[in-house]
Amino acid sequence: MGKGRVEAFTDGVVAIIITIMVLELKVPHGEDLSALAPLWPIFFSYVLSFINVGIYWNNLHNMFHTVQRVDGRVLWANLNLLFWLSLIPATTAFMGENHFAPIPVAVYGVDLALCGVAYRILVTKLHHLHGNETAFAKALGSDRKGKISVALYTAAVLLTFVNQWIGVAIYVLVAAIWFVPDTRFSRVIEK
Amino acid sequence: MGKGRVEAFTDGVVAIIITIMVLELKVPHGEDLSALAPLWPIFFSYVLSFINVGIYWNNLHNMFHTVQRVDGRVLWANLNLLFWLSLIPATTAFMGENHFAPIPVAVYGVDLALCGVAYRILVTKLHHLHGNETAFAKALGSDRKGKISVALYTAAVLLTFVNQWIGVAIYVLVAAIWFVPDTRFSRVIEK
Amino acid sequence: MGKGRVEAFTDGVVAIIITIMVLELKVPHGEDLSALAPLWPIFFSYVLSFINVGIYWNNLHNMFHTVQRVDGRVLWANLNLLFWLSLIPATTAFMGENHFAPIPVAVYGVDLALCGVAYRILVTKLHHLHGNETAFAKALGSDRKGKISVALYTAAVLLTFVNQWIGVAIYVLVAAIWFVPDTRFSRVIEK
Amino acid sequence: MGKGRVEAFTDGVVAIIITIMVLELKVPHGEDLSALAPLWPIFFSYVLSFINVGIYWNNLHNMFHTVQRVDGRVLWANLNLLFWLSLIPATTAFMGENHFAPIPVAVYGVDLALCGVAYRILVTKLHHLHGNETAFAKALGSDRKGKISVALYTAAVLLTFVNQWIGVAIYVLVAAIWFVPDTRFSRVIEK
Numbered sequence: 001m002g003k004g005r006v007e008a009f010t011d012g013v014v015a016i017i018i019t020i021m022v023l024e025l026k027v028p029h030g031e032d033l034s035a036l037a038p039l040w041p042i043f044f045s046y047v048l049s050f051i052n053v054g055i056y057w058n059n060l061h062n063m064f065h066t067v068q069r070v071d072g073r074v075l076w077a078n079l080n081l082l083f084w085l086s087l088i089p090a091t092t093a094f095m096g097e098n099h100f101a102p103i104p105v106a107v108y109g110v111d112l113a114l115c116g117v118a119y120r121i122l123v124t125k126l127h128h129l130h131g132n133e134t135a136f137a138k139a140l141g142s143d144r145k146g147k148i149s150v151a152l153y154t155a156a157v158l159l160t161f162v163n164q165w166i167g168v169a170i171y172v173l174v175a176a177i178w179f180v181p182d183t184r185f186s187r188v189i190e191k
Numbered sequence: 192m193g194k195g196r197v198e199a200f201t202d203g204v205v206a207i208i209i210t211i212m213v214l215e216l217k218v219p220h221g222e223d224l225s226a227l228a229p230l231w232p233i234f235f236s237y238v239l240s241f242i243n244v245g246i247y248w249n250n251l252h253n254m255f256h257t258v259q260r261v262d263g264r265v266l267w268a269n270l271n272l273l274f275w276l277s278l279i280p281a282t283t284a285f286m287g288e289n290h291f292a293p294i295p296v297a298v299y300g301v302d303l304a305l306c307g308v309a310y311r312i313l314v315t316k317l318h319h320l321h322g323n324e325t326a327f328a329k330a331l332g333s334d335r336k337g338k339i340s341v342a343l344y345t346a347a348v349l350l351t352f353v354n355q356w357i358g359v360a361i362y363v364l365v366a367a368i369w370f371v372p373d374t375r376f377s378r379v380i381e382k
Numbered sequence: 383m384g385k386g387r388v389e390a391f392t393d394g395v396v397a398i399i400i401t402i403m404v405l406e407l408k409v410p411h412g413e414d415l416s417a418l419a420p421l422w423p424i425f426f427s428y429v430l431s432f433i434n435v436g437i438y439w440n441n442l443h444n445m446f447h448t449v450q451r452v453d454g455r456v457l458w459a460n461l462n463l464l465f466w467l468s469l470i471p472a473t474t475a476f477m478g479e480n481h482f483a484p485i486p487v488a489v490y491g492v493d494l495a496l497c498g499v500a501y502r503i504l505v506t507k508l509h510h511l512h513g514n515e516t517a518f519a520k521a522l523g524s525d526r527k528g529k530i531s532v533a534l535y536t537a538a539v540l541l542t543f544v545n546q547w548i549g550v551a552i553y554v555l556v557a558a559i560w561f562v563p564d565t566r567f568s569r570v571i572e573k
Numbered sequence: 574m575g576k577g578r579v580e581a582f583t584d585g586v587v588a589i590i591i592t593i594m595v596l597e598l599k600v601p602h603g604e605d606l607s608a609l610a611p612l613w614p615i616f617f618s619y620v621l622s623f624i625n626v627g628i629y630w631n632n633l634h635n636m637f638h639t640v641q642r643v644d645g646r647v648l649w650a651n652l653n654l655l656f657w658l659s660l661i662p663a664t665t666a667f668m669g670e671n672h673f674a675p676i677p678v679a680v681y682g683v684d685l686a687l688c689g690v691a692y693r694i695l696v697t698k699l700h701h702l703h704g705n706e707t708a709f710a711k712a713l714g715s716d717r718k719g720k721i722s723v724a725l726y727t728a729a730v731l732l733t734f735v736n737q738w739i740g741v742a743i744y745v746l747v748a749a750i751w752f753v754p755d756t757r758f759s760r761v762i763e764k
Contacts, residue, residue, distance in 0.1 A: 005202065005252055011578065012206035015585035020214065022659045023593065027666040031674035050659070054652045061578055061648075075252070076370075079245045086213045086241075093218040101222035179649075196393065196443055203397035211405065266443075267561075270436045277404045277432075284409040292413035387584065387634055394588035402596065457634070458752075461627045468595045468623075475600040483604035 006078060007064050013082045014060070017089060018053045021046055024093040045096035045108075048171060049088050052112065055178045056085060056119070066136045067126060077125045081118035087111050105164040106157045109171065113153035120146050149174050197269060198255050204273045205251070208280060209244045212237055215284040236287035236299075239362060240279050243303065246369045247276060247310070257327045258317060268316045272309040278302050296355040297348045300362065304344035311337050340365050388460060389446050395464045396442070399471060400435045403428055406475040427478035427490075430553060431470050434494065437560045438467060438501070448518045449508060459507045463500035469493050487546040488539045491553065495535035502528050531556050579651060580637050586655050587633070590662060591626045594619055597666040618669035618681075621744060622661050625685065628751045629658060629692070639709045640699060650698045654691040660684050678737040679730050682744065686726035693719050722747050 025042060028035040070078075091111040095104040123140055130136040152174050160167035216233060219226040261269075282302040286295040314331055321327040343365050351358035407424060410417040452460075473493040477486040505522055512518040534556050542549035598619060601608040643651075664684040668677040696713055703709040725747050733740035 005198065007578065008199070008581070009202050009206055009248065009252075011582050012203055012585055013210055015582055016207060016210040016589055018655075019586055019589040019593065019659055020210065022663055023214070023596070024218070025660070025663040027597070027663060027670055031671040032676050035676075036680070047656075050652075050656055054649075057582065058645075058648055058652075061582075072249075075249055076245070079241075079249075082209075083238075083241055086210055087216070090213055090216040090218060097218055098222040103223050103226075107227070196389065199390070200393050200397055200439065200443075203394055204401055207398055207401040211401065214405070215409070263440075266440055267436075270432075270440075273400075274429075274432055277401055278407070281404055281407040281409060288409055289413040294414050294417075298418070387580065390581070391584050391588055391630065391634075394585055395592055398589055398592040402592065405596070406600070454631075457631055458627070461623075461631075464591075465620075465623055468592055469598070472595055472598040472600060479600055480604040485605050485608075489609070 003064060003067050003070050006070050006075065010060060010064075010078060010082065011057070014053060014057045014085065017085055018050060018057070021049055021053075021089040021092060024089060024096070041099045042093070042096035045092045045100075048175065049092040051175050051179070052171075053085065053088060055175065056081075056115070059119075059178070063123070063126075063139075066134075066139050068130060068134070068136070070126075071129055073125050074122070074129060077118070077122040081115065081122050084111060084115040084118050088115075100164055100168060102160050102164040102167075105167045106160040109153055109157040109160060109167055112171065112174075113150055113157065116146065116150040116153055120150065145177065149178070194255060194258050194261050197261050197266065201251060201255075201269060201273065202248070205244060205248045205276065208276055209241060209248070212240055212244075212280040212283060215280060215287070232290045233284070233287035236283045236291075239366065240283040242366050242370070243362075244276065244279060246366065247272075247306070250310075250369070254314070254317075254330075257325075257330050259321060259325070259327070261317075262320055264316050265313070265320060268309070268313040272306065272313050275302060275306040275309050279306075291355055291359060293351050293355040293358075296358045297351040300344055300348040300351060300358055303362065303365075304341055304348065307337065307341040307344055311341065336368065340369070385446060385449050385452050388452050388457065392442060392446075392460060392464065393439070396435060396439045396467065399467055400432060400439070403431055403435075403471040403474060406471060406478070423481045424475070424478035427474045427482075430557065431474040433557050433561070434553075435467065435470060437557065438463075438497070441501075441560070445505070445508075445521075448516075448521050450512060450516070450518070452508075453511055455507050456504070456511060459500070459504040463497065463504050466493060466497040466500050470497075482546055482550060484542050484546040484549075487549045488542040491535055491539040491542060491549055494553065494556075495532055495539065498528065498532040498535055502532065527559065531560070576637060576640050576643050579643050579648060583633060583637075583651060583655065584630070587626060587630045587658065590658055591623060591630070594622055594626075594662040594665060597662060597669070614672045615666070615669035618665045618673075621748065622665040624748050624752070625744075626658065626661060628748065629654075629688070632692075632751070636696070636699075636712075639707075639712050641703060641707070641709070643699075644702055646698050647695070647702060650691070650695040654688065654695050657684060657688040657691050661688075673737055673741060675733050675737040675740075678740045679733040682726055682730040682733060682740055685744065685747075686723055686730065689719065689723040689726055693723065718750065722750070 025039070025046060028039060088111060091104075091108045095108040098104040120143065123143060123146065127137055127140055152170055156167040156170035156174075159170070216230070216237060219230060279302060282295075282299045286299040289295040311334065314334060314337065318328055318331060343361055347358040347361035347365075350361070407421070407428060410421060470493060473486075473490045477490040480486040502525065505525060505528065509519055509522060534552055538549040538552035538556075541552070598612070598615060601612060661684060664677075664681045668681040671677040693716065696716060696719065700710055700713055725743055729740040729743035729747075732743070
């Protein structure tokens, strides 16, 4: 089964997610700068989520490069990832509109953690399908970055109840770790 | 007439449907967990619809693999399926926001039944176009699964007026039947 | 300049237009059938617009088959068509939510007429680019159907002020004329 | 790393941006022409943004023609451009709904200026990646048009505080400059 349509569908869903988030940026009422000021938490959470979804697109883009085939399990593991990604516009708005109150920050982190788990499941299914001696498996390695991300998100959710800004700081930290594109896969491509 | 653009257009519409459903997950007012509790019926109906639309994408993906050509009738049969699928975000929200009251549950089932009928019409038109001795026709067989689904949805709509949870249970059951990807088509592909 | 990306972009915009229209189908408040009854004008206008946009996609699909190249003028003529098509969700909702009152019905017709004019401009630019002795020009012929549609829409807008149902009836009539896919282009393809 | 998927993703996001803008065209309440009159500033700002986004699509379309490869920096420079473009629906609505009051007009101009800067960054990264003796670098030249646009947008934002219509006039002027498709790239293609 070819990977082309899965890639195209995934790109389509990610393109829509990254764009409809902006619909949450409701137009402020009022025509002076003071009308824009209360928007900063919504804007900041939008920027953070745009970068996070951009990172997923980037990594999926690189990862699918070394993928050779997909099966039914991979399709559903991919849809599972898209499901948790599709919740990001809603959890982003929940966090932004409540001005980074602890519970919404934790809910946002739970969503990111589940995206991370879903990404881990997807690469595991692909690893299983491709076997150990393939370009995919070599590029993936032990997926240390993926495991650390899930651990950091879990810690962030818990620490949110101490102080929500610790949670937010960890979300920014994980984004920074991944912002560097996943060179494992691109290194293999260049070889 | 090539099938490429029909596939791409279908994928695009399905990607949009599956993603805009989440726009119905309105951001809760309030910043503690009790603000999230009333969302569970909306969330549950979203999950059910995400899986249902995912199943359609999966089956269309497998089915178009064995399709060799399309004509004007197939284009319109496909648009007819997309029409009923495009109503799913609205019927999902209607069911979720009314906390699975009988009428909204029945309306949701009517939409699913009509999606099933539209899928049956589409495969029938494709069968007609390809003839009996083709990979498509062999993969399709008697389409028992498609016929059973329509029958089960019809039963579910009627039984909703006895107790709506019977209807919901049948929707989950049909999703479970289809969740296993349509191996008829993938079996032929592997041969 | 290749036509591939223009086709893909056009398909993408049309797929989004046809799908976001359904966002105007606001979820009714209330959980019995009487809550659905007031939706019929919105639903009917949605069905009509779904068919109209479906017709445009179908005809663009067939037309681009015989197109060999595009230039800057064609890109803008195409964007012009997409602009008027992108207004259809808004004019559809305006007509449906005002229960087919004369002015909204006329506004809807003005949009359809301008879509028709934009389609005429697009085929004229393509005709100019391809010349007379090409498959495109032969398939297009005198574009009688395109000219008649614009005339009928103009008549419909004017007759709306006599009785709006005359306008609606003409919109249905033009849709019926085009529903038969534009066999001019498909005939050439088959040759 | 191939440019195909970056092009497709970019087209997808731009197609969504250009189409969801129309969702800001809220259906007027009331069924006569006086209900439409207050919409003119919203409609005019929508037309201006549709043309601006159309120009970006057109130029990206021509530019990617001469691009031979992309790397991680280009992907992020492209996402950065898409980010500022994705804010256009919100800034357009802000400007239109406040009837071209000075601050919203300035905010709209800041967004356009940042889109221009992001476009400059993207072509600079691509220039860096391709080197001086390539079709891309020759087509780009000194990118005088890009530099002038950013300067004009900056002037427009400042002059808005003298009179907002000066700002609006400059936005229309820059759109007119770019409306002529970026012949630098298409000239190279034709050679």
